[in-house]
Amino acid sequence: MSLISQKALSKIKPNMSISLGGGSNVLNLAKDLSQAHISNLMLYSPSEITQAKCKQFGLKVLPFSEKSPHLDLAFDGCDSIDKNFNALKSGGGIHLFEKLAAENTEEYILLLPAERFRDELSPTIPLCLEVVPACLENVINSIPEEYDYKIRLGKAVASFARSPLGNILIDIYPQTSWNNIKKLNSFLLKQNGVVSSSYFEGIVTSIITETKNKAVEIKKG
Numbered sequence: 001m002s003l004i005s006q007k008a009l010s011k012i013k014p015n016m017s018i019s020l021g022g023g024s025n026v027l028n029l030a031k032d033l034s035q036a037h038i039s040n041l042m043l044y045s046p047s048e049i050t051q052a053k054c055k056q057f058g059l060k061v062l063p064f065s066e067k068s069p070h071l072d073l074a075f076d077g078c079d080s081i082d083k084n085f086n087a088l089k090s091g092g093g094i095h096l097f098e099k100l101a102a103e104n105t106e107e108y109i110l111l112l113p114a115e116r117f118r119d120e121l122s123p124t125i126p127l128c129l130e131v132v133p134a135c136l137e138n139v140i141n142s143i144p145e146e147y148d149y150k151i152r153l154g155k156a157v158a159s160f161a162r163s164p165l166g167n168i169l170i171d172i173y174p175q176t177s178w179n180n181i182k183k184l185n186s187f188l189l190k191q192n193g194v195v196s197s198s199y200f201e202g203i204v205t206s207i208i209t210e211t212k213n214k215a216v217e218i219k220k221g
Contacts, residue, residue, distance in 0.1 A: 004111050005029045007208050007215035008075055011109075014039040016072040019101040020054065020061065022047040022092040023077020025111035030054050044069055046097030048164065064097050071105035078110040080122040081207060085220045086182075087200040088121055090128040093152070093161060093169045096196035102203045109217075110207045117209060117218075121178040126171035127185060128152070128198035130163045135193020139170065142191045144184070148173045167195055 001009075005028040012018060012033065018041060020026050020033075030050060033041075034057035043061045045051045054061040062069075076098055081087040087110060089095055102108040116122075131139045136151075143149050152161040152169040161169050172188075174181075185199045206219040 001032050002028050003210050003213075003215035004208050005032045007217060008109065008111055009033060009036060011073060011107075012036075012038055012041070014041070017042040017044070017069055019044045019046070019071050019074035019076075019105060020050050021045065021074065021076030021098050021101065022050055022094060023111070026050060026075055026077055027053050029075055029111065030059060031057055033057075034059050042069070044071070044101070046094055046101055047092065064100055069104065071101065072107070074101040074105035074108050076101070076108070076110055078112045078116060078207070080125040081110060081112065081117050081204065082121050083119050085204045085207075086121065086202070087204055088125045088127065088178075088198055089200055090126050090171065090198040093128060093130070093163050095128065095198040095200075096130055097164065099196065099200065099203070102200065107205045108203055110204055112207060112209055114209045114211050117207060121181060123174050123177050126150075126173050126198075127178075127181060127188075129170045129172065129188060130165075130167045130195040130197070131170055132193040132195060133166075133168050135191075136168055136170075139188070139191050139193055142188065143170075143172060144187075146175060147184070148175065163195075165195070
């Protein structure tokens with residue numbers, strides 16, 4: 001059992017409703033949870049991969065539906081988070097449903113390596129937009145010229161990556177730093193066809209990470 005997973009597991013009590021997001025640390029938690037035998041848990045996940053892995057571990061995990069459940073805890077991974085607890089969760093491309101979990105839980109907790117917790121967001125991690133295919137050109141034309149962008153490619157030959165809803169993912173990179181990400185994110189979310197972004201502002205309540213050979217929970221504020 002990893003130290004991060006052990007610390008996360010200690011927060012889970014019988015009769016709780018829990019969301020398990022994406023990422024390797026969440027999968028470690030799911031595996032350990034399957035062996036902990038905590039009674040009467042209701043488990044949900046916005047990630048198809050996590051749902052499939054949980055099934056392999058013998059856990060019954062429900063997808064998010066149009067009627068979102070109220071959650072006690074939601075655990076998720078993270079690509080980069082700053083000292084103000086604003087995060088970029090770009091890699092999985094499921095940020096729409098991850099935000100749904102975050103907005104319907106008492107605690108939204110990110111599990112991550114210590115190097116991803118920095119004073120500022122890492123400029124190597126993109127701001128990812130989920131975009132309706134018919135609006136792709138419109139959204140691309142709205143991206144300010146001081147930013148670079150890439151349409152995310154799928155693993156199949158000659159195809160774009162798609163969100164669970166079948167939308168296209170655009171990764172946007174700064175040329176230097178993410179010091180203007182709040183303004184950029186707000187502007188892009190107003191463009192016709194943008195469904196969601198991977199910037200999580202004011203949502204994260206705590207992180208669990210590993211430092212000096214022990215796991216710690218760092219709470220916002």
